[in-house]
Amino acid sequence: MTVGLVHYLVLSGILFGVGLYGVLAKRNVIVILMCVEIMLNASNIALVAFSRYVVPALLTGQIFALFVIVVAAAEVAVGVAIVFTIYRKRHSVDINDFDLMKW
Amino acid sequence: MFDIIFWILALTALVAALGVVALRDVFRAALSMILLFLAVAGIYVTLYADFLAVVQVLIYVGAISVLIVIAVMLTQEVWRGNPPGKFRFLAFLVVVAFLLVLSWGMVGTKWLASDEMPKQPTVAGIGAGLFGEGGHLLAVEIAGILLVAAIIGAIALMREK
Numbered sequence: 001m002t003v004g005l006v007h008y009l010v011l012s013g014i015l016f017g018v019g020l021y022g023v024l025a026k027r028n029v030i031v032i033l034m035c036v037e038i039m040l041n042a043s044n045i046a047l048v049a050f051s052r053y054v055v056p057a058l059l060t061g062q063i064f065a066l067f068v069i070v071v072a073a074a075e076v077a078v079g080v081a082i083v084f085t086i087y088r089k090r091h092s093v094d095i096n097d098f099d100l101m102k103w
Numbered sequence: 104m105f106d107i108i109f110w111i112l113a114l115t116a117l118v119a120a121l122g123v124v125a126l127r128d129v130f131r132a133a134l135s136m137i138l139l140f141l142a143v144a145g146i147y148v149t150l151y152a153d154f155l156a157v158v159q160v161l162i163y164v165g166a167i168s169v170l171i172v173i174a175v176m177l178t179q180e181v182w183r184g185n186p187p188g189k190f191r192f193l194a195f196l197v198v199v200a201f202l203l204v205l206s207w208g209m210v211g212t213k214w215l216a217s218d219e220m221p222k223q224p225t226v227a228g229i230g231a232g233l234f235g236e237g238g239h240l241l242a243v244e245i246a247g248i249l250l251v252a253a254i255i256g257a258i259a260l261m262r263e264k
Contacts, residue, residue: 002106003105003106003109003110004216005214005216006209006210006214007109007113008146008150009209010206010209010210011113011116011117011146013202013205013206013209014117014202015116015117015120015139016205017198017199017201017202017205018117018120018121018123018124018198019120020194020197020198020201021124021194021195021198022123022124024190024193024194024197024198025124025187025188025190025191025194025195026124026185026186026187026188027186027187027188028129028185028186030129030133030171030174030175030178031123031124031129031132031185033171033174034123034132034133034136034171035123035124037136037163037167037171038120038123038136038139041139041140041143041163044143044155045143045146045147048147048150048152048155049150051150051152052150052151052152052221053214053216053217054214054215054216054217055217056151056217056219056220056221056222057219057221057222058232059222059225059228059229059232060232062152062154062155062225062229063229063232063233063239065152065155066155066158066229066233067239067242067246069158069159069162069163070246070249070250071246071249072162072163072167073162073166073167073250073253074249074250074252074253075253076167076170076171077170077253077254077257078253078256078257078260080170080171080173080174080257081256081257081258081260081261082260083174083178084174084177084178084260084261085260085261087177087178093178095188096188
């Protein structure tokens with residue numbers, strides 16, 4: 001069986017699942033940020049695979065993946081800044097200590 | 104030949120992603136994430152997305168991983184290790200159910216695959232799609248505003264009071 005669209009989609013789904021597990025189960029905030037990046041990369045693979053196999057002449061999926069990369073860059077910049085700000089106050093990167101907005 | 108390259112890259116990406124989740128040392132997890140980004144860039148090359156592969160290496164391997172490594176280095180002295188939380192079993196169940204539903208949908212759907220050869224090189228097409236007639240120029244401007252807002256927000260958060 002030659003490699004086709006379904007292979008890329010399943011790969012992206014598995015990577016997304018690994019990232020989702022990390023986001024749900026990990027306690028270190030930096031690792032959670034990394035796992036969000038894994039999930040965004042997985043969705044990008046699916047977008048580019050659709051662009052390659054379904055509409056090869058249009059490149060729509062690749063343009064959309066570019067915008068996802070832009071949003072990921074903005075997200076990680078603000079995320080790291082928030083983590084540092086809370087780290088300065090609490091001296092911890094444990095997600096259980098990040099309860100400033102909990103009542 | 105193409106198939107072998109795909110399988111090598113897919114296996115590398117999968118092992119690297121599992122390494123991010125499973126490795127005890129946070130710094131090694133960050134290095135594993137960089138390996139994942141490189142493997143994803145290779146996967147873009149197998150999908151004929153040359154410009155996107157370069158962008159992936161520049162933005163993810165060049166910029167985002169540096170930010171994450173700096174974050175690991177500045178916070179590592181108080182927090183060694185990468186432990187799972189209380190709900191890891193529940194999270195595992197959620198992920199397995201999610202993957203089952205997702206792969207059922209992916210394998211079961213009849214995708215309308217086209218036989219056309221993909222456009223090569225893609226830079227001209229992406230440029231026309233972003234800036235040309237009927238392109239996504241407004242979205243490009245909004246992305247610029249988003250980046251400026253993110254940078255100003257990050258500076259405002261990080262400034263010493």
